[in-house]
Amino acid sequence: MKKPVPLDIDAILDDKGTRIIVCCGSGGVGKTTTAAALGLRAAERGRCAVVLTVDPARRLAQSMGLTELDNTPRLVSSPEGGGQLYAMMLDMKRTFDEIIEAHADPERARQILSNPFYQSLSSSFAGTQEYMAMEKLGQLRRSDEWDLIIVDTPPSRSALDFLDAPERLGRFLDGRFIRLLTAPAKAGGRSAFRLLNAGFGLMAGAMTKLLGAQVIKDLQTFVSALDAVFGGFRQRAEMTYKLLQAPGTAFLVVAAPERDAMREASYFVERLAEERMPLAGLVVNRVHMSPGSALSAARSAAAAEDLESRGEHELTAAVLRLHTGRMQLATRESREQEHFVSAHPTVPVAQVRAMSGDVHDLAGLRQIGNLLASA
Amino acid sequence: MDSPDTDWDDVRLHVVTGKGGTGKTTVAAALALALAAGGRKVLLVEVEGRQGIAQIFDLPPLPYEERKIAVAPSGGDVYALAIDPEEAMLEYMEMFYGMRRAGRALTKMGIVDFATTVAPGFRDVLVTGKTTEAVRRRGKNGRRVYDAVVLDAPPTGRITRFLNVTQEVAGLAKVGPIKNHSDLVNGVVKSRETMVHFVTLLEEMPVQETLDGVGELRSAGLPPGCVFINMVRESLLPQAALDMAVKGRFDVGELALGLKAAGLADTSDAAAMAEALAEEVVEHARRTELEHAERESLAGAGLPRVELPLLADGVDLAGLYELADILRTHRGAA
Numbered sequence: 001m002k003k004p005v006p007l008d009i010d011a012i013l014d015d016k017g018t019r020i021i022v023c024c025g026s027g028g029v030g031k032t033t034t035a036a037a038l039g040l041r042a043a044e045r046g047r048c049a050v051v052l053t054v055d056p057a058r059r060l061a062q063s064m065g066l067t068e069l070d071n072t073p074r075l076v077s078s079p080e081g082g083g084q085l086y087a088m089m090l091d092m093k094r095t096f097d098e099i100i101e102a103h104a105d106p107e108r109a110r111q112i113l114s115n116p117f118y119q120s121l122s123s124s125f126a127g128t129q130e131y132m133a134m135e136k137l138g139q140l141r142r143s144d145e146w147d148l149i150i151v152d153t154p155p156s157r158s159a160l161d162f163l164d165a166p167e168r169l170g171r172f173l174d175g176r177f178i179r180l181l182t183a184p185a186k187a188g189g190r191s192a193f194r195l196l197n198a199g200f201g202l203m204a205g206a207m208t209k210l211l212g213a214q215v216i217k218d219l220q221t222f223v224s225a226l227d228a229v230f231g232g233f234r235q236r237a238e239m240t241y242k243l244l245q246a247p248g249t250a251f252l253v254v255a256a257p258e259r260d261a262m263r264e265a266s267y268f269v270e271r272l273a274e275e276r277m278p279l280a281g282l283v284v285n286r287v288h289m290s291p292g293s294a295l296s297a298a299r300s301a302a303a304a305e306d307l308e309s310r311g312e313h314e315l316t317a318a319v320l321r322l323h324t325g326r327m328q329l330a331t332r333e334s335r336e337q338e339h340f341v342s343a344h345p346t347v348p349v350a351q352v353r354a355m356s357g358d359v360h361d362l363a364g365l366r367q368i369g370n371l372l373a374s375a
Numbered sequence: 376m377d378s379p380d381t382d383w384d385d386v387r388l389h390v391v392t393g394k395g396g397t398g399k400t401t402v403a404a405a406l407a408l409a410l411a412a413g414g415r416k417v418l419l420v421e422v423e424g425r426q427g428i429a430q431i432f433d434l435p436p437l438p439y440e441e442r443k444i445a446v447a448p449s450g451g452d453v454y455a456l457a458i459d460p461e462e463a464m465l466e467y468m469e470m471f472y473g474m475r476r477a478g479r480a481l482t483k484m485g486i487v488d489f490a491t492t493v494a495p496g497f498r499d500v501l502v503t504g505k506t507t508e509a510v511r512r513r514g515k516n517g518r519r520v521y522d523a524v525v526l527d528a529p530p531t532g533r534i535t536r537f538l539n540v541t542q543e544v545a546g547l548a549k550v551g552p553i554k555n556h557s558d559l560v561n562g563v564v565k566s567r568e569t570m571v572h573f574v575t576l577l578e579e580m581p582v583q584e585t586l587d588g589v590g591e592l593r594s595a596g597l598p599p600g601c602v603f604i605n606m607v608r609e610s611l612l613p614q615a616a617l618d619m620a621v622k623g624r625f626d627v628g629e630l631a632l633g634l635k636a637a638g639l640a641d642t643s644d645a646a647a648m649a650e651a652l653a654e655e656v657v658e659h660a661r662r663t664e665l666e667h668a669e670r671e672s673l674a675g676a677g678l679p680r681v682e683l684p685l686l687a688d689g690v691d692l693a694g695l696y697e698l699a700d701i702l703r704t705h706r707g708a709a
Contacts, residue, residue: 026395026396027394027395027396027530028394028395028396028397028581029395029396060580256396258396259689260427260430261396290651290655291651291652291654291655292648292651292652292654292655294648294651295639295648295651295652299639300639303634303637303638303639304637306637306638307633307636307637312633312636313629313632313633313636313637315612315613315616315626315629315630315633316629316630316632316633316634316636316637317633317637318611318612318613318616319612319630319633319652319653319655319656320637320652321611322611322612322655322656322659323652323655325608325611325687326655328687332689356658356661356662356665357579357661357665358578358579358580
């Protein structure tokens with residue numbers, strides 16, 4: 001196999017210049033576990049680290065002692081050597097509410113918080129998560145209370161939604177749509193639609209027909225109330241985006257050695273380069289390695305067949321079958337990784353071997369950290 | 376397989392969800408083939424813009440239109456549709472309000488962008504709307520166009536919210552077309568014509584998510600279907616040997632003898648090779664034990680379970696038909 005450049009995790013963690021590590025990758029590849037393991041290792045090497053996780057599996061959260069959804073970083077561990085590990089789960093509604101409360105006057109804040117559109121947008125619609133994860137990341141960074149922030153990205157339909165979020169928001173806010181919506185409310189109600197030109201009139205009619213008059217009114221109130229708040233919102237989103245491009249940030253793409261996940265990893269690597277985001281390397285989780293790799297799949301299978309046909313050593317034959325499968329799996333996995341390495345030969349790679357069970361405690365996270373660093 | 380309560384005959388919409396990495400799209404595709412077998416017509420719908428269906432069936436990216444992509448065993452057609460929310464919105468406006476031109480204007484103003492991305496809840500409304508429209512659609516003869524629709528849905532963590540999204544939006548719009556639309560969607564999703572299937576692996580996290588997902592679905596009054604346990608590896612070793620291995624008492628000496636008998640090692644290196652292989656056996660035994668525990672947990676969900684094997688060569692077309700065959704037996708047995 002073409003050898004990739006090894007990824008030196010400890011060098012990244014020990015570099016005081018590293019302030020943010022972003023773990024991204026498709027769903028189900030162990031992003032959150034990787035983030036938590038990196039956080040613990042960083043703390044044990046003297047950093048003051050906070051892990052911001054968006055949607056952790058319950059048991060993983062428990063392994064760090066987090067039992068509830070809570071928007072404040074909690075101390076998980078203070079190992080010897082002065083380092084500390086904090087962790088928090090993102091509460092997106094709470095984060096959104098806090099922005100509104102901080103940036104609107106009390107009367108306007110009240111209007112927004114009680115608006116039905118706001119309530120839906122802030123608590124239940126997918127997509128809000130990405131904005132709020134970015135927002136929280138920016139907040140944590142600006143607070144400067146931690147010298148390393150490790151964040152895992154939300155499990156969105158398109159895993160890079162968090163990168164697109166600020167731009168999308170900007171496009172929306174600059175769009176004529178928002179001007180249309182804010183204008184009538186400022187002019188005192190629906191009648192203002194009539195003042196607009198024919199194109200707008202057609203569209204306003206369409207919207208009223210589609211959504212119903214009450215909805216339009218709620219939406220107008222909502223958007224105009226948010227208008228003032230949104231300006232700052234967008235500015236901060238852009239700042240966070242720039243923060244991600246800065247040298248203090250390290251992106252780790254996380255994958256499993258399977259076709260879909262590796263394909264997605266390639267896509268990530270390319271997208272990050274396009275966005276000029278600093279990529280530190282690729283972490284391949286759950287790699288199957290065999291302690292008996294000296295015995296090839298072919299020889300193992302032939303020997304098993306031989307024993308079976310002679311009717312001898314049944315157990316040995318079964319063990320050889322097991323080994324054959326294991327070696328085939330390892331071959332397939334290294335082929336998937338080879339594809340990646342040939343396409344991206346300069347990207348450093350760390351492999352973490354598959355473990356028989358899930359992580360339940362700090363000891364498990366520590367073990368993963370060791371594997372990551374020794375890759 | 377475990378319960379007689381798995382009658383799929385009346386089910387028109389099969390929603391397939393699962394944690395990322397469990398093979399949700401593969402199972403959805405195999406299910407579509409299985410349901411189409413024997414001369415039926417099935418639509419396979421994809422909603423996340425990943426072009427997963429095209430990849431599995433080895434086709435160029437699918438456009439936003441229903442097109443035939445595969446022939447099922449013993450005749451039967453599988454059609455596929457990759458829903459593009461923006462196109463769906465324009466189509467809707469034309470279909471229900473005759474407003475194609477207004478739709479184009481909306482696109483220019485960024486409202487389509489708003490509806491499909493900034494407020495992604497609307498995107499889910501469009502996707503569920505389009506899917507249920509395909510379920511309800513009837514031909515000139517008054518019969519349903521599709522015998523079944525299989526939806527490759529968002530992951531388990533999002534599924535209840537996804538299926539309930541029209542209700543959410545209906546909360547905003549108490550009357551009017553959105554409300555009507557929402558009622559139409561709910562009329563399908565909450566009926567006996569719909570089943571939500573969960574794809575899982577025999578691993579802790581996917582099993583936990585499945586159990587949580589089933590719970591959420593039930594509280595929301597949505598109908599759970601089956602649990603598909605994917606990528607199941609058969610155990611090659613007798614239970615007694617596995618038990619010994621877990622206890623750390625696997626007979627390495629006997630294994631070394633076997634290796635020598637097979638001509639794989641001579642006396643000097645047989646022991647070392649046996650030690651290495653025994654290590655694999657112990658890992659295998661531990662995993663088998665864990666898988667057993669996960670099976671028990673899944674039984675607690677009270678849903679029928681169907682096991683699908685790990686395909687030795689990865690998922691290719693042949694493998695897909697193999698899975699479809701297993702699912703078809705299940706359909707027949709139901």
